Structures are given as C-alpha cells and as structure tokens.
C-alpha cells in the first residue's frame with residue numbers, strides 16, 4: 001500500500017464571482033510541505049497557484065482539469 005502523493009486543497013474564491021462554484025484542486029504533497037516551510041503558494045496539478053488552505057471535505061467538487069491530470073499520475077512518480 002502506497003501513500004497518496006496528492007491532497008485536495010481548497011482554492012480561495014474571489015468574492016466578486018457569486019455563481020462560481022467552489023472548486024478544490026489536487027496539489028502534490030511535496031508542494032504543500034514546501035509551501036508550508038517557505039511560505040509560498042502551492043501549485044495545483046492544473047497550474048493554479050494559491051495559498052495553502054484547508055483540505056477538502058469528502059464530496060467536494062474537484063477542478064476537472066486537476067481530476068484529469070490526477071488520473072494520469074502514478075504513485076511514486078514525481
């Protein structure tokens with residue numbers, strides 16, 4: 001059994017867009033750790049960058065681009 005290499009994080013949504021659904025993005029765990037240490041933004045699989053936020057709750061809508069890229073990933077590759 002291998003540990004998951006990604007976590008799903010919430011990207012803060014601008015208050016200006018009311019009808020934009022809140023999406024969550026896949027972020028590599030290595031990036032999250034790096035961000036926590038350096039204070040930088042994390043980079044999602046789809047290329048979105050945003051500050052580290054809370055993890056997604058089960059059933060949260062995930063960014064379709066991240067979802068697609070996530071399915072091409074294999075554990076152990078980076």
Ligand SMILES: [Zn+2]
Nearest residue numbers: 025046063066
């Ligand atoms: Zn995404």
